[in-house]
Amino acid sequence: xxxxxxxxxxxxxxxxxxxxxxxxxxxxxxxxxxxxxxxxxxxxxxxxxxxxxxxxxxxxxxxxxxxxxxxxxxxxxxxxxxxxxxxxxxxxxxxxxxxxxxxxxxxxxxxxxxxxxxxxxxxxxxxxxxxxxxxxxxxxxxxxxxxxxxxxxxxxxxxxxxxxxxxxxxxxxxxxxxxxxxxxxxxxxxxxxxxxxxxxxxxxxxxxxxxxxxxxxxxx
Numbered sequence: 001x002x003x004x005x006x007x008x009x010x011x012x013x014x015x016x017x018x019x020x021x022x023x024x025x026x027x028x029x030x031x032x033x034x035x036x037x038x039x040x041x042x043x044x045x046x047x048x049x050x051x052x053x054x055x056x057x058x059x060x061x062x063x064x065x066x067x068x069x070x071x072x073x074x075x076x077x078x079x080x081x082x083x084x085x086x087x088x089x090x091x092x093x094x095x096x097x098x099x100x101x102x103x104x105x106x107x108x109x110x111x112x113x114x115x116x117x118x119x120x121x122x123x124x125x126x127x128x129x130x131x132x133x134x135x136x137x138x139x140x141x142x143x144x145x146x147x148x149x150x151x152x153x154x155x156x157x158x159x160x161x162x163x164x165x166x167x168x169x170x171x172x173x174x175x176x177x178x179x180x181x182x183x184x185x186x187x188x189x190x191x192x193x194x195x196x197x198x199x200x201x202x203x204x205x206x207x208x209x210x211x212x213x214x215x216x217x218x219x220x
Contacts, residue, residue, distance in 0.1 A: 005088030006216060007130075009099040012137035013179050014168045015147030016198045017205070021137065022095055024206045025213065029093055034217075037087045040097035041076060044083050048075035056167065065111025069118065072103045073125045080129065099131055101185050106167065109181025110174050133216055135209055136186045139198035141175040 008025070010018045022038065029036050042052040051071055054060045063071070076099075087094050100122055107113045139147075148168050186193035194212055196205055 005091050006093045006213075007084065007088055007096070007132050008093065008213065009096045009101070009131040009134045010137065011098060011101050011105070011134055011182060012198065013139060013141065013144050013175060013182065015144030016137035016139045017147070017202070018097055018137055020202060021135070021205055021209055022097055025209055026095055028206075028210055029213070035090075035092045037083070037092050037094045038097075039079070039083060039094065041079060041099055041102065042072055043075065044079040044096070048079045051075040058169070065107045065113040066117070068111065069103060069107040069113055069121065072107070073121050076100065076103075077125045080126065085129075096131070099134070100126065101134060101136075101182070101189075104185055105178050105181040109184075110170075110178045131192065133212065134186075134189070134193045135212075136182055136193055136195045137198040137205070138179070138183065138195055141172060141179055143199070145172075145175065 010022055012018050026036050026038050041048075042055050043049045051074060055063070055068060055071055055075075084094050084096070103122075104115070104118055108115050108118050145168065183195070186195050194208070196208055198205065
């Protein structure tokens with residue numbers, strides 16, 4: 001077990017391949033004897049999952065960018081305080097599918113919410129709390145959206161209301177702005193981010209991620 005916990009987040013646009021790499025990292029860490037908590041945003045706790053339904057499902061609601069931002073941070077507050085921080089304090093490794101960087105990318109770069117507003121709310125909710133390491137899986141928008149559509153089309157659901165594609169259905173300009181936003185956020189936080197070309201072979205991506213985390217584990 002690690003002497004103290006570790007907080008890892010994965011970011012990227014639609015269809016970047018986060019789910020595959022997160023599962024691989026979790027399995028690799030557990031095989032080494034680490035206690036791993038896998039979670040996601042929005043969501044991660046029963047209360048936050050209710051907010052997730054409002055934000056990502058096709059019929060979740062017609063929210064503007066600022067309202068989305070507030071909902072994301074409401075869910076995040078509960079998620080961090082009741083799941084993520086306690087797990088880290090117990091020496092566990094937390095892997096989170098999206099965190100606050102996604103909110104900045106989607107709501108600020110995608111929907112035009114003021115970065116000053118984002119920063120103020122982030123400070124109120126999180127203070128200085130942030131992931132130890134963030135992996136950004138970068139993929140061209142057209143390829144990512146095609147990948148995402150294939151995944152959604154392959155899932156059998158009872159109704160459109162259950163499909164989590166509210167953001168995928170936004171126009172290409174939104175997604176181009178989103179990708180540019182993620183890359184800018186990563187450049188501004190290069191001490192924490194590792195940007196990975198998501199078009200590379202899956203095994204190569206996995207090896208990069210494992211090598212980075214291996215270095216982190218020697219310092220905890």
